Amino acid sequence: xxxxxxxxxxxxxxxxxxxxxxxxxxxxxxxxxxxxxxxxxxxxxxxxxxxxxxxxxxxxxxxxxxxxxxxxxxxxxxxxxxxxxxxxxxxxxxxxxxxxxxxxxxxxxxxxxxxxxxxxxxxxxxxxxxxxxxxxxxxxxxxxxxxxxxxxxxxxxxxxxxxxxxxxxxxxxxxxxxxxxxxxxxxxxxxxxxxxxxxxxxxxxxxxxxxxxxxxxxxxxxxxxxxxxxxxxxxxxxxxxxxxxxxxxxxxxxxxxxxxxxxxxxxxxxxxxxxxxxxxxxxxx
Amino acid sequence: xxxxxxxxxxxxxxxxxxxxxxxxxxxxxxxxxxxxxxxxxxxxxxxxxxxxxxxxxxxxxxxxxxxxxxxxxxxxxxxxxxxxxxxxxxxxxxxxxxxxxxxxxxxxxxxxxx
Numbered sequence: 001x002x003x004x005x006x007x008x009x010x011x012x013x014x015x016x017x018x019x020x021x022x023x024x025x026x027x028x029x030x031x032x033x034x035x036x037x038x039x040x041x042x043x044x045x046x047x048x049x050x051x052x053x054x055x056x057x058x059x060x061x062x063x064x065x066x067x068x069x070x071x072x073x074x075x076x077x078x079x080x081x082x083x084x085x086x087x088x089x090x091x092x093x094x095x096x097x098x099x100x101x102x103x104x105x106x107x108x109x110x111x112x113x114x115x116x117x118x119x120x121x122x123x124x125x126x127x128x129x130x131x132x133x134x135x136x137x138x139x140x141x142x143x144x145x146x147x148x149x150x151x152x153x154x155x156x157x158x159x160x161x162x163x164x165x166x167x168x169x170x171x172x173x174x175x176x177x178x179x180x181x182x183x184x185x186x187x188x189x190x191x192x193x194x195x196x197x198x199x200x201x202x203x204x205x206x207x208x209x210x211x212x213x214x215x216x217x218x219x220x221x222x223x224x225x226x227x228x229x230x231x232x233x234x235x236x237x238x239x240x241x242x243x244x245x246x247x248x249x250x251x252x253x254x255x256x257x258x259x260x261x262x263x264x265x266x267x268x269x270x271x272x273x274x275x276x277x278x279x280x281x282x283x284x285x
Numbered sequence: 286x287x288x289x290x291x292x293x294x295x296x297x298x299x300x301x302x303x304x305x306x307x308x309x310x311x312x313x314x315x316x317x318x319x320x321x322x323x324x325x326x327x328x329x330x331x332x333x334x335x336x337x338x339x340x341x342x343x344x345x346x347x348x349x350x351x352x353x354x355x356x357x358x359x360x361x362x363x364x365x366x367x368x369x370x371x372x373x374x375x376x377x378x379x380x381x382x383x384x385x386x387x388x389x390x391x392x393x394x395x396x397x398x399x
Contacts, residue, residue, distance in 0.1 A: 044398065044399075045312045045313075045396050045397065045398050046308075046396070046397060046398075047394055047395065047396050047397075048302055048306060048308075048394060048395045048396075048397055049393075049394045050298060050302060050391075050392045050393065050394055050395060051391060051392075051393060051394075052298050052391055052392045053389075053390065053391050054291055054294045054295055054298065054316075054390045054391055054392060055291075055294065055390065056298075057294060057297060057298075058294070137289075138290065139287055139290075140287060140290070142290070193287065193323075194287035194290075196323055197287060197323050198287075219371050222369065222370035222371050223323040223370065226370050226384075254380070255371065255373075255380040256370050256371055256380075258380065258381050258382075
């Protein structure tokens with residue numbers, strides 16, 4: 001049994017009631033819930049002090065996800081961008097490249113979209129396990145969705161096996177104490193606004209911006225670029241054909257996030273892929 | 286439109302409060318949404334009003350304070366006022382700013398009736 005969540009099966013015990021699960025693929029469909037109803041009444045008014053963070057419930061589950069990932073040796077990255085930046089293409093190329101660089105490293109992907117399992121199907125075609133999370137009307141993934149999806153992924157069950165056999169000694173903890181034992185990529189819903197606010201329990205948010213977009217997006221959507229540890233400038237093979245000013249883009253990103261790291265990557269040509277893998281696999285600080 | 290999710294979170298906080306200390310209706314909902322919290326106050330108000338019918342928030346007055354943005358300027362070594370994350374330091378023009386205030390999004394208190 002998992003020491004963090006206490007789970008022993010494929011899913012968490014208390015799945016939300018508005019969740020539909022695809023029996024074949026394990027894909028998750030949120031947003032089928034009924035409105036809560038209460039009975040009105042009449043009486044003198046009184047005050048209740050709350051001082052409660054609106055995102056507190058999400059943040060508590062995100063903290064539990066973070067502890068859960070850590071207990072399984074899983075490092076999670078939350079990939080955020082607008083639709084069409086090439087997140088799924090980058091992920092497919094990354095999975096192929098990681099197979100060559102780190103053949104034994106377990107990988108998994110959680111794919112967030114409003115509808116369809118097209119992206120999870122693309123990931124599964126590479127051989128890597130993926131769970132599609134369809135948010136329904138939602139514009140972002142939240143921590144409970146990621147908790148549900150992670151519980152259904154083999155990197156979760158795999159590490160459970162280790163815990164059963166060697167309760168105090170994960171294989172991946174030997175020798176390289178701070179290297180990731182597995183990588184989980186969470187591809188958020190394509191949206192440069194909402195995903196900035198929701199902590200999923202990730203080690204870092206990675207903002208992806210393709211050179212076919214405007215280089216001023218870090219200024220237009222500052223919350224998201226302020227929340228990212230890394231900005232990947234993607235589709236750099238197209239730079240000769242577009243007016244994208246790389247230096248200006250980096251300056252804009254640093255204006256909203258002075259500490260942001262930047263990488264230039266082309267999934268198509270492979271240029272920059274080694275540095276991207278180095279970043280993903282870097283020992284934890 | 287993440288304000289709809291946030292409105293759902295606020296309704297959940299209200300329901301949780303009612304589970305601890307039962308009440309039927311909220312007469313006034315008092316929120317704080319800082320200038321740097323990433324929330325569009327008009328959209329949040331719209332979402333709350335859209336969601337309220339049939340819940341404890343039906344007919345509630347919604348009061349939303351908007352605390353101004355504040356940041357620590359590394360170069361000046363002091364707190365300065367900013368309106369958005371893209372602002373430079375109003376004193377020295379540097380963008381080495383760390384937001385320190387106006388990032389909160391919370392339910393402050395409720396006025397309720399049984």
